[in-house]
Amino acid sequence: MALRLRDVTEEELLARLVPLLRGHDARVLLGPGDDTxxxxxxxxxxxxxxxTMVRGHDWLDAWSTGEDVGHKTVAQNxxxxxxxxxxxxxxxxxxxxDPETQVSWCEGLARGIGTAARAAGTCAVGGDLSGADAGTVMVSVTAFGSMEGRRPVLRSGARAxxxxxxxxxxxxxxxxWALLRDERAAAAPDLVQAHLRPTPPLRQGPLAARRGxxxxxxxxDGLVRDAGRIGRASGVALDLSTDLLREDVAALVPALGEEAARECVLTGGEEHSLLATFEEKASVPDGWRVIGHVRACDGSRPGVLVDGRPRSGGGWDHFDASR
Structure with a gap:
């Protein structure tokens, strides 16, 4: 019979999980084991x-293992x-x-967090355990970071x-996600893996900051939705080019068809890639590709355009009742 949380004490569970979470980061002077x-x-x-990720809302056990959840929560943070x-x-x-949760699922979660954190160059330094109501499993990660002496890059800095x-x-x-939803996961396992365990280009963020x-x-939450956030914060319009997105769409067409592929590229959430604006094409670092330009609003509302036409909506919304 599978061991469940109700079968172990908190100390016994921590003894199983902490070794899976440990890693090395010279900036961590003291990790798990004390009050902070x-x-x-x-x-x-x-x-x-x-x-925060909540079972039944942010993942389904039918699709995701504990290890998958661990990888994803580190990636998004x-x-x-x-x-x-x-x-x-x-x-x-x-x-x-829920105390009925299997200990092996929690071990998988810790293993996924530990592996993904080490790949990101950091580690888990502590946290908290709590019981929950029947059927509830919630995982939350708080991440800390350093600008290494630089100023942070904000959403509000885009310029025409x-x-x-x-x-x-x-x-x-x-x-x-669409393939999982439609029970067609076997059609493109690499796309399914991209949803279950996203791999953000983490090192490109500091590189972009250094390049100005x-x-x-x-x-x-999706290209259109998040580009619109930069536009509104900066008081400009980000104009995205479908010509420059053609290869992204083409890569998805065999699994989804043309229309669905285009919508995934423009509005699909949980990609965790990075979108940025630079002064000129020559400033764009290796590992980045241009997909549009920034325009002054000229009396129109700030936000996002696609081929010069206003676009909004789509993407991931935690409170969308249709999901």
Whole structure:
């Protein structure tokens, strides 16, 4: 019979999970084991962000293992740090779970968090455990980061005349989600994997900051939705070119068809690639590609355009009742 949380004490569970979470980061002076972690803060300033995943809303056990959930929650937090131009320096992990939850699922979660954190160049430094109501499992990660002496890159810095560039993929996570939803996962396992375990281009965030990016954002909720956030914050319009997105769409057509592929690229969420604006094409670092330009609003509302036409909506919304 599978061991469940109700069968072990908190100390026994921690003894199983902490070794899976451990890693090495020279900026962590004291990790799990005391009342708090102890971290260096570099120049005295640091980044902090948090994301939460809830079973049945952010993942389904029929699709995702505990290890998948661990990978994804680290990816989405570290992508937020990278989108400011920073590097992650430590993660706090909270797990609230129904006592009927299998211990092996929790071990998988810890293993996924540990593996993904090490790949991001950091580690888990502590956290919290809590019981929860029947059927509830919630995982939350708070990530800390360093700008290494730089100023953070904000959403509000885009300027008319900038080029818009992306680092990473577009639409693959949404395509994987669609295949899972339609019970067609076997049609493109690589797309399914992109949804279950996204791999953000974390090192491109600090690189963009060093190259003078004017604005930047993590593409967590879809290209159109997140580009619109830069536009509104900056008082400009980001004009995306479908010609420059043609290869992204073409890569998804065999699995989805033309129309669905185009929508995944423009509005698909949970990609965790990075979108930024730069002064000119020559400023765009290797690993980034131009997909549009920034225009003055000229009396129109700030936001996002696609081929010169206003576009909004789509993407991931936590409170969308249709999901």
């Amino acid at each position: 972690a102890w971290l260096t803060a570099g120049d005295g300033r640091y980044l902090a962000t948090t994301d 570290c992508a937020d740090i990278a989108a400011m131009g920073g590097v992650p320096t430590g993660l706090l992990v909270t797990l609230a779970a 005349g900038d080029v818009v560039a992306v680092a990473g993929t577009l639409g693959r996570s949404a395509a994987g 990016a004017h604005s930047m954002i993590d593409l967590s």
